[in-house]
Amino acid sequence: MSVEKISAEQFLQLQPAEDLCLLDVRTAAEVRNDALPGIIEVPVDQLDAEKFKTILQQRDHSGPVYLICQSGRRAEIAASKLAKAIENPLLIVEGGMVAIRQKKKSTTATTGTMISLERQVRIAVGILIILTVLAGFIFSPVWFGVTGLMGLGLLYAGITDNCMLGMIMAKAPWNR
Secondary structure (H helix, E strand, O other): OOEEEEOHHHHHHOOOHHHOEEEEOOOHHHHHHEEOOOEEEOOHHHOOHHHHHHHHHHOOOOOOEEEEOOOOHHHHHHHHHHOOOOOOOEEEEOOHHHHHHHHOOOOEEOOOOOOOHHHHHHHHHHHHHHHHHHHHHHOOOHHHHHHHHHHHHHHHHHHHOOOHHHHHHHOOHHHO
């Protein structure tokens, strides 16, 4: 089916919100921290097109499915998983929850204590870089090569918008 993009502003103008099919593909921890009411929560790494098709049939929903994530990248991945399997039009909310939060102040904030996946990755890489630099000075210069590899990983993630460490951390127990 067709995949289109919609701005956060256009998304927020849709009424009534209860009738929309909202698929949030962020991790469970991110959703617990901040969510829109009435979402279907399925993390992108657990999204199965056939199971989602069954959910749509159970809800008797034939309209568009709005895909939401933190910034938009995971929603695009979800759209590619669903595009060939379901007949409903797919609309990716550009900028994800970041853009929605900027346009509208009233999302359903729950516990508010979870650190976003992006921040978790930054913290982990920062700690690893500090540790490998210290190991390079204390134990062996070989550790500087590990630091360089992390730099290459960050470069790759920045260019492709695909972070392997982020995908691994999304499966961590505290993000479930």
